């Protein structure tokens with residue numbers, strides 16, 4: 385999958401065409417930017433006017449404080465701008481907020497969110513590339529800080545804070561062996577037969593749950609969460625949990641229910657514990673308790689299945705691993721505590737992300753019926769040659785399917801962008817960026833700008849087949865570089881399998897209004913999923 389990320393291969397034409405967003409202070413430019421349709425007038429000459437950031441030495445670069453941004457007040461910083469009803473910005477709509485800031489201040493924005501806590505927002509893919517180029521061997525992210533405390537307080541269960549919150553060499557100690565297993569094609573592909581089985585069960589369940597007249601399924605997002613829990617457990621912990629049970633379609637096991645709740649509870653605490661006052665460091669706040677309860681459940685269940693497999697392997701005469709879990713236990717070199725910690729993160733990271741990605745892909749297909757037909761045709765052709773199963777060959781040939789998912793991730797990514805902490809003092813776009821600055825890329829905003837995509841708000845999977853090069857630092861749903869999503873291979877396999885099966889079996893309809901994202905720990909649909917499913921045969 386690294387093919388999308390092979391670095392910046394600019395041709396001269398691209399350099400001319402790609403905008404360099406500068407001089408936003410001019411009223412004229414602002415007006416055209418506000419219109420939202422006007423092309424921003426940038427050229428390599430405009431770039432010269434600012435100076436190529438990469439050519440500037442640190443000495444010649446402008447100070448950090450000169451970066452434009454919203455006015456910060458003593459103590460409260462810019463938080464006053466996010467007040468409900470009266471504030472012009474919103475934490476719940478980071479993409480709209482980001483677009484407003486781009487229009488007001490230009491492609492690089494400094495924001496003092498609270499006194500002395502500086503955020504740097506980057507919109508231009510070339511600046512995002514510069515950020516990645518300077519992230520170093522151990523890219524740092526500041527997230528899941530309460531989760532880190534939970535784990536460090538329990539040395540009998542965990543060796544470290546785990547993959548999500550840990551930074552520095554300690555993160556790499558865990559990441560390096562874990563990614564050898566999780567990005568290994570054979571180990572992930574070894575689970576494809578069971579993933580295909582789950583996807584088949586899901587389309588059978590849709591047949592049972594859909595209203596026979598309207599085709600509507602209420603609470604579809606909950607059903608998707610059941611699907612992705614089942615997929616994640618089957619793909620990582622070698623267990624079919626029974627979340628997609630055709631015999632008992634409305635009920636799921638107590639264990640499955642508690643896992644979904646635990647993942648929801650844990651994830652719902654991340655945003656508020658990462659931001660704002662860290663009272664949870666001192667008091668057992670209700671939010672921290674919620675995280676603790678969720679994590680206790682996830683740990684207990686991950687432990688149970690890792691331990692069971694460990695015992696099974698001990699009694700097996702041969703030691704040739706075939707599944708992801710077996711590779712972890714027999715080949716990764718990680719001890720059991722670390723393996724359990726990786727699977728706990730997997731349960732935290734694999735359910736909502738998959739459900740949301742599938743939701744928006746289905747929405748885009750339902751609202752673009754001609755594109756849906758193209759996918760259905762590809763899906764039916766390929767599955768007819770594989771006895772209805774999703775196989776390695778099917779996925780290798782499913783070109784339109786991949787373009788659909790990629791295009792859907794452009795329009796509705798899982799998050800606004802990625803966060804990094806500047807590992808060293810650096811220069812971005814002609815400004816000195818101090819070490820330790822928190823940088824948040826704004827890919828979601830840039831991915832809808834006409835400067836980078838023709839008809840940016842249209843769902844056009846075909847754009848990924850044209851020769852027109854698209855800057856590889858724009859669409860990054862899994863991040864980029866050494867700290868990118870470790871579960872990407874597995875996540876894509878799960879989403880592709882589910883989507884190809886649904887597209888082959890159902891005509892997907894949409895009876896809701898326009899769907900947008902709401903920003904929480906991930907982006908999520910901002911209204912109920914009003915899909916209808918009509919059998920194709």
Ligand code: HEM
Nearest residue numbers: 730733734737741798861862863864867868869870871875
């Ligand atoms: C469509 C589904 C998914 C999307 C869009 C997604 C996206 C992401 C993104 C954007 C990051 C941050 C990358 C960065 O900072 O550069 C990330 C990190 C991570 N993801 Fe995923 N993810 C998905 C599914 C999964 C799955 C299925 C797993 C588990 C197998 C997983 C495990 C993780 C972990 C453990 C990290 C932290 C990695 C680290 O910090 O070293 N993700 N993911």
